[in-house]
């Protein structure tokens with residue numbers, strides 16, 4: 001199914017993160033959110049990043065998305081070094097409620113980035129309609145975001161990202177704040193869209209099951225200061241569904257493995273961290 | 282559902298009643314209390330109302346009311362443009378804000394009417410002076426509210442905009458100003474009442490026409506009922522402007538009121 005990934009792995013990666021470090025400094029406090037991250041994501045791959053809360057997942061994603069300048073290390077997108085938000089990348093933020101513009105209707109929210117791209121209006125209309133249809137929100141086009149439920153708002157954010165036609169889609173715990181039922185639907189939506197459109201997706205989550213269910217590969221991050229604890233290939237069939245995949249023996253093995261790794265990561269770092277903290281000014 | 286519709290119609294009637302009731306009561310009270318007044322300074326409302334059409338003839342509207350309204354509009358428009366523009370710059374840059382804030386607080390604390398004599402020195406006694414007075418008083422609430430609004434732009438929204446390449450003018454137009462619009466409108470609203478006050482005051486100092494000028498002329502000429510009609514007209518003007526303002530605000534800030542209702546209901 002994913003032969004193309006294997007081929008591309010030998011060539012140039014879509015996303016290449018090398019030695020990424022990010023230290024927040026300000027008001028006498030120094031927080032090393034991310035210590036040293038190196039990984040690649042191949043074109044058309046769906047990679048999940050799992051890590052405990054506060055381990056720097058959002059920080060990493062913002063560095064990859066060109067929204068934050070790393071303290072050290074580099075990010076390459078399609079071979080080009082990322083210094084600001086690259087045009088071929090879209091981000092779906094953790095806080096969907098604050099990411100949609102409440103003064104614009106759903107349609108305008110989705111269309112605004114396309115206007116900025118200077119697409120002709122016929123093409124824009126087509127992309128907006130198509131994206132809204134993909135997420136099942138054709139009827140909500142004329143509504144304001146605050147008139148929609150949380151899950152629908154997150155789908156609008158996803159539609160906006162899709163309409164933008166990115167090469168790489170970054171998603172930061174997009175389903176953390178929606179109920180379990182909606183979450184399951186949205187997970188299937190993302191996987192479905194990924195398979196249809198062949199976008200490269202980097203999906204951040206703190207939910208181990210979600211990571212294993214969605215990903216072709218799972219990157220396990222340690223707790224802060226963060227490094228890549230392990231990379232795990234998810235050898236589940238490409239055709240996945242909530243009912244059967246989640247009870248498959250292989251799924252259980254994989255999630256147990258990820259869980260153990262995260263536990264190990266938590267045990268492993270505290271000592272290191274105390275020493276680090278004591279050096280703070 | 283049906284009860285809701287009935288309630289809707291009843292609700293509207295009730296609202297109209299509440300809006301009209303108090304003014305009607307006050308006017309009736311004024312009418313009754315002043316009806317047999319023989320006090321020269323306190324003429325019966327009946328007299329004032331019958332004088333009204335005689336005083337505010339077509340010529341008066343053209344020669345006094347229209348100039349006043351035009352000066353108010355010009356001054357208000359200048360203040361709005363300057364206030365929003367400068368406020369956006371100050372609100373966007375922390376450095377600029379640190380430098381400007383103390384000065385702004387000081388300038389704002391100066392009561393605008395005090396500026397009339399000062400501005401007269403520079404701008405003479407013509408229309409320019411009056412427009413300058415109105416603008417210099419109106420600009421502060423607009424400017425300070427714009428600064429607050431621009432500063433408060435949500436960090437996630439601005440990162441979203443950045444990540445989609447919405448920068449520069451587009452960001453200003455679609456994100457920053459829209460997000461700050463509730464505060465900007467609050468400032469514009471305060472500025473409107475200040476503007477009307479300054480319009481009258483500036484015309485009382487040195488003028489040959491205008492509402493403020495006419496009212497003072499009547500008072501000096503002991504045409505007391507005429508003076509009262511002028512005051513009534515000023516009140517009406519303020520009322521009409523405020524209603525018009527509210528209509529515009531409803532349109533522009535419809536999203537904001539809706540959003541507020543939703544979050545109020547859910548909390």
Ligand SMILES: Nc1ncnc2c1ncn2[C@@H]1O[C@H](COP(=O)(O)OP(=O)(O)OP(=O)(O)O)[C@@H](O)[C@H]1O
Pocket residue numbers: 024025031032033051052053054055056057058059060094173206224
């Ligand atoms: N702007 C900032 N200034 C200073 N410290 C920050 C800033 N943003 C994040 N941090 C710190 O960096 C660390 C990582 O934060 P980050 O938001 O990246 O974590 P996360 O993995 O996304 O967490 P969560 O799962 O809760 O979303 C935290 O300790 C946080 O306190």
Ligand SMILES: [Mg+2]
Pocket residue numbers: 057058059094172173
């Ligand atoms: Mg986060």
